[in-house]
Amino acid sequence: MVKIIDYRTRTNSQGKSFNVLLLQGEISFVESKETGAIYATAMNTSIPSTFHEQTCKSLIGKEIPG
Secondary structure, eight states, X not given: OXXXXXXXXXXXXXXXXXXXXXXXXXXXXXXXXXXXXXXXXXXXXXXXXXXXXXXXXXXXXXXXXX
């Protein structure tokens, strides 16, 4: 599962604004190659959307398969 953690408004090369959703995956534990210490991490990404700002705000916290 991935969780929608936020959104951002960006501008394309033609100057038009659009919203992207910021997604975060499940937590995983990784061992540092240099120190051997264990730390928690999660993968993050953003995807473009056609949603208005109000819809993006309402989606924060939702979990979706992925």
